[in-house]
Amino acid sequence: MKNKNLKVWLIILGAVVILVVIGFIFFRNVNDVQIESIKLTSPNNSAFFENIQVNLNKPVSISVRYWSDSNSAVKYYTPETSNGFKHTIHLVLLKPATTYQYQVIVHDFFNLSSKIESFHTRSLGSWMIHDWVKKNHPHEAGAIGKGLVMLCYGGTPGYVAMIDSNGKIRWYWQVDSIGVRAATLTPRNTILVLLHNPGLDEINDVPDKSEVEKLNNMNVPLRRGRVGYAGGTSLAEVDLTGKILWRININADSLGYSSIHHDLRMDASHHILTLIRDPLPYNLSGEGGKVKDTLWGDALIRIDTTGKILWKWSPWTSWDFKDDRELNLLSYDRFHLNALWITKDSNYLISSAILNQIWKINAKTGKVMWKFGKSGNFKLDSGSYFYFQHDVNIAPNGDIIMFDNGDYSPFDTTQLKYRFTGLYTNSQYKVSRVLGFRLNERDMTSRCTLNIQLPPKDYSSRMGSAYFLPNNNLLVTSSKTGKVLVMDTTGKILWELDSYFVPYRAEYIPDSVWKDYFRIK
Template sequence: MSGKIQFYTFIIFAGSIVSCKNDAVDLPPQVQSATVINNEISALTARIKFGLSRESDAVVEYWPASGSEGEALRSAVSASKINHSVALFQLKEKTAYNYKVLIADESGNRVAAGDVKTFTTAAIPDWLKTFYSESENSIQESLPGYYFVVPSIKPNGLFLLDKTGKIAWYWSPPAKYAIKTARLTPKNTVLMLLDENGTPFGDGNIILETSLAGDTLSYFRMGEKGFDKSVHHDLQMDAKGNIVAITNEFQNNLPGDGLLMLDSQGNKVWEWSIFPELTNIDPSNFAQPWGNSLVIDKDNNYIVSFRALSQVWKIHAITGKVMWKLGQNGNVKMPEGSHFMFQHFAHRNGNNEIMLFDNGGAARPSTRVLSFALNETTLETTPRINIPFSSTLYSPIMGSTMLLPDGTILSASATNGKLVKTDKTGNIIWTLKAAGPIYRAEYVEGLF
């Protein structure tokens, strides 16, 4: 009899264990710990790291502590796991924010996984406030995107302006680095060329890829793996995640340019040198040929601007063959008066035209925005856009221009520190002014 009692007691006890376990599974996951990462490097973003009591996807809802929860923004969904790291964007400096973690209940509704918590953002660094004053720059823009600005100062960083002219995001490196150039990638990450050696002009020795939240995704240093040449002026990421960059090349102590492709691990995939294409090099011209912009064309080949040659080349991405040379002494036919001088930021615009920032020079001290319809079979051009800038916007070095989705044009008058939006006839719609040179600016959408 006592054996039966012990047996039934065991069944009851075992059942209570199963019941407790089921109750634990049915309980919604709760936040066990949370840490906020926010500092002056990127005060307008934050990283919330938290652990849950069990696996679940999660989002973070956040709003100014002085405001209403009804104004809350939500992060992207973090996939199901125990430990999460979630980026928050569109923050304001020196502001207290409330936030809470939300998980999905059995019905798919978002419910809180813990109490409301608070953090306060850092201040925007002094260099950026000195370089760009929000109080002196105000626009009203109908386009939904942002303006990605690359200053040419030190200390420096990168920043995005919203459609009202306010700073929406920035990234500022440690003081020992200078950002020489930067591009947004197809993954909406930021690809940068950094210099830690005080190298003049546009040269750098570090390639860095970060997320918009500041997470380091790739870091390559010159001299390691396939990164065996100095990079200068521009770099891009292709659809496969490879990095293509303009490099310094030398032959018989004469300067030239090249292209280098690295894979996502920093291994060399492909390289190209300009020297087979240059039969007569002027040894007194230290700047020749001075590649200053690189873009990946719609057919995945490369469009490269060579400033000292006043030419834009298209280079085959596999064979390295030069497919055409647009500009002075090139092989593309151009109407009289359409040649450019010392250009920057040559690319194919949304109207399928080759567009560039025509800097001008001593022989013609004026800057223009130009575009050409180029027949790549007959190698003939038809001029499309020709906007001469006033003398106040003359920029003999650096600069950029691009066609916007609404048919207007954004230009960076680099040495004047101005961003200018014009119509196709050159009428100025708005101007934003910085306190120093702007290397280039681009319009971007769909970042956050």
């Protein structure tokens, strides 16, 4: 019995010794962790970003808790880093001219917090202050949800800005000596930007509040110069801290193309889809042209982040030249491809504004799977025809959504419900619409599911965009008037942004993109 009790006591004693040793190591390690230095920097002197650089004496992980003096009840927490001696924490979406308090949290056996420190963000530059959302215009709370509206400026210096529902800039990235023609969110929550050198082509970025001049000059060629209004000579990817991950300066000698235009998307493999000009030497003497002439078209390419072409598709490869009666007339711009989208089955949609059609292209074979629109493969009543459309995309429910500019449309098939006396020299005028279609690819039938006619004052002969928001409202850009609208599906305008420049399009940035940078408690 005594031996048995002795064994029990020895086991207990051994366990206690082990616990003491573990505890000694535990507390020694905890006490050993020290923050050697904390340094704060504002990347590019930005009012929206702050970097916190932390050096430790041990390789452990950290995070940062921070809050503003103006709203201390809301705490922000950055994700926990990997173990290391040196850490850089990126604080994003900060408010300008605001004091923030913060603590560094060291994650070891116990979480240790540094003392509370503070920093003050910079004020906005005068060039960034603009009355984006006017109080006397629609500005319904919650119309755009919790996300931001992204716009880009094509003049110099070019920039990308994200604006909240109150008309405040919350995120900003600037590039000197070159403009930003287009920007889009990628699958890895970065921003893909198309950069344009304004010196190559004249750009008028002042919104045209009246379309009189444009309607009186309908014969002006759609493309201008080597690059064109919607073209670019550089391509870059920018993360949400404002860091450029890579940049391509397009060079025809090394890449085989000299510019890209209109649209760009990143696929799931992180390759880039975009559009290029695709000239074809051709004998147009039979159509009234020259023996040695050139047909100007477009091509869809897939490239890597060095600009190397991995795949190319051109309409010329299957074009019926003999039956094309407008070949010479439109030799300067036969297709005017101006939008692309990746479908759920990993193929591509492209928009041909000249032909008033949407094409589906097989991503592997390059075969045209179908054409939708006037004279296309689907049954479509003439009242649903679209004209010189832009920004074709696919809604969450699978419907095709587009901004129907209405340019070059015949008056007898365009719905003209309004008359706005004195605005146009022609008593019959055009309107832009937001259209949605549900396509049955098996039966080759279509149904118009959305037909919203914009007020005549918001008609845009060029550019424009329309997307569904997560709350089922629509984000619509009337580019030529400088307006970004949020509308419900009945066409009621709930919110309006007034831009001082022509926005090529507006894109929605959901609040979920910031999950890699902070969470709120």
